[in-house]
Amino acid sequence: MMSVFYSSKGIVISKIKYKETSYILKIFTEKFGLISVIVHGARKSNSQYLGYFNIMNELHFDLIKSANSEIYLLKDADFIRFFLKNIPYKSQAYFYIVNELVRKIYTDEYDIIYQLIIKYFESLIENKIRKIYIFWRFLAKFLQILGNPIFYDNCYLCGSKLTSKRFISKRGDGFVCEFCSQNNKAIKAISSEATMIFEKFRNLGNVDLEIADNTIQEINSIFLLHLKTHFHQDFNLTLLNELN
Ligand SMILES: [Zn+2]
Numbered sequence: 222m223m224s225v226f227y228s229s230k231g232i233v234i235s236k237i238k239y240k241e242t243s244y245i246l247k248i249f250t251e252k253f254g255l256i257s258v259i260v261h262g263a264r265k266s267n268s269q270y271l272g273y274f275n276i277m278n279e280l281h282f283d284l285i286k287s288a289n290s291e292i293y294l295l296k297d298a299d300f301i302r303f304f305l306k307n308i309p310y311k312s313q314a315y316f317y318i319v320n321e322l323v324r325k326i327y328t329d330e331y332d333i334i335y336q337l338i339i340k341y342f343e344s345l346i347e348n349k350i351r352k353i354y355i356f357w358r359f360l361a362k363f364l365q366i367l368g369n370p371i372f373y374d375n376c377y378l379c380g381s382k383l384t385s386k387r388f389i390s391k392r393g394d395g396f397v398c399e400f401c402s403q404n405n406k407a408i409k410a411i412s413s414e415a416t417m418i419f420e421k422f423r424n425l426g427n428v429d430l431e432i433a434d435n436t437i438q439e440i441n442s443i444f445l446l447h448l449k450t451h452f453h454q455d456f457n458l459t460l461l462n463e464l465n
Pocket residue numbers: 376377378379380381397398399400401402
């Protein structure tokens with residue numbers, strides 16, 4: 222049977238035990254998106270790959286796959302980096318939420334998404350900016366790449382530039398200006414603190430803004446509404462509540 226070689230960088234998304242000594246990994250790869258890979262013998266005590274397949278590790282994978290199979294076989298792997306090294310438990314949700322996102326998307330822009338994720342992880346590790354701001358900027362870019370950007374600068378109804386008072390469509394269509402909000406029952410107001418965050422969205426890394434927990438939840442729920450509206454109603458990110 223004809224087999225083909227594949228080669229790509231990838232991030233380990235999950236691993237499950239398979240047979241006596243093997244793993245089945247889910248990997249988000251730069252070239253092919255999310256794939257499943259069998260690693261024979263990876264759990265043997267003398268495996269050359271011990272410690273390689275921790276969740277969120279980045280590796281370079283050499284793979285083989287027959288034309289009629291969905292599952293790849295590992296031929297070789299080179300370790301690149303261990304992103305969760307030295308990351309405190311309470312901050313790990315910022316990394317794991319990427320696992321939830323990449324399981325739900327279909328795109329032909331895997332390389333761009335991959336670069337974005339690597340940059341996001343590097344910013345988290347650098348730790349110069351509040352993690353929630355890093356996450357929101359990452360999510361906004363992620364949505365843009367997938368072709369469903371969240372427009373936070375302009376009213377989705379009339380297109381005018383949004384000012385100090387903002388509203389949002391409860392249906393997830395987007396932000397609404399004060400004028401268009403009048404007599405519109407499908408609209409709700411956004412808190413002044415959340416408004417300020419969206420006003421400064423492009424510069425979130427450069428200003429040291431304090432933010433209340435309930436504003437974080439408010440903004441997370443705005444993003445989640447957007448995801449549900451533009452992908453599907455069952456879209457959920459269970460780790461969203463862990464980000465603070
Ligand atoms: Zn308007």
